[in-house]
Amino acid sequence: MIYAFDTYYYENYAKTICIAFENWTSENESFVYSENTQISYDYESGAFYKRELPCILSLLKKIELKDNDLIIVDGYVTLDNSGKIGLGGYLYESLNKKYPVIGIAKNGFVSEDSERRTVLRGESKxxxxxxxxxxxxxxxxxxxxxxxxxxxxxxxxxxxxxxxREKDELNEIN
Structure with missing residues (x-):
């Protein structure tokens, strides 16, 4: 199973969603997991993981990961050639390096990373x-x-x- 995570921040809580799907070519998800949590860290430039990692780890408690499962995060796993890691790297370490983590980011990162790849899809430039x-x-x-x-x-x-990004009607923290 492939588990893709993203978090969006509202005024007084963070909403984390995980979409689980069978394989890379799946058109539809198999499961959707959702959790609203208190924001435990203010935004800190260069330390995005401090804010998002607790949200992902909390939602992961609702999911029984199995061998060969993969995790996708909206962001970076590695940040540069010196070994600096991003959200995905910290997640990998938090999971005892047991599950591969893939970062798929929409925005570029300034530092050089020989392990970073780019993908052009559709007609997008x-x-x-x-x-x-x-x-x-x-x-x-x-x-x-x-x-x-x-x-x-x-x-x-x-x-x-x-x-x-769909605001919950009750705006509650689960």
Whole structure:
């Protein structure tokens, strides 16, 4: 199973969604997991993971990961050639390096990273930026190119983004 995570921040809570799907070419999700949590860290430039990692780890408590499962985050796994890690790298470490983590970012990052790949999908001239840990990045590039959808953002990742931005009617923290 592939589990894709994203978090959106509202005034008084964070909403994290996970869409689970069977394989890279899936058109529809198998499961959707959702959780609203208190925001535990203010935004800190250069330390995005401090804000989002607790949200993902909390939602992961509702999911029984199995061998060969993959995790996708909206962001970066690695940040540069010196070994600096991003959200996905910290998630990988938090999961005892047991599950491969793939970062699919919509925006570029300024530092050089020889393990970063770009993917152009559909007719878009704007790439997606891929990083990974625990799995070969060149294989991931091929898989992301094959993901369902005719546009830059694959169908299920676009749905994930949409779901995180849909404000809950009650605005409660679960």
């Amino acid at each position: 704007t790439p997606l930026f891929l990083t990974s840990i625990g799995i070969d990045i060149d294989e991931i590039k091929i898989q992301v190119e094959k993901m369902h959808g005719n546009f830059r953002i694959p169908t299920l990742l676009k749905k994930l983004d949409k779901l995180t």
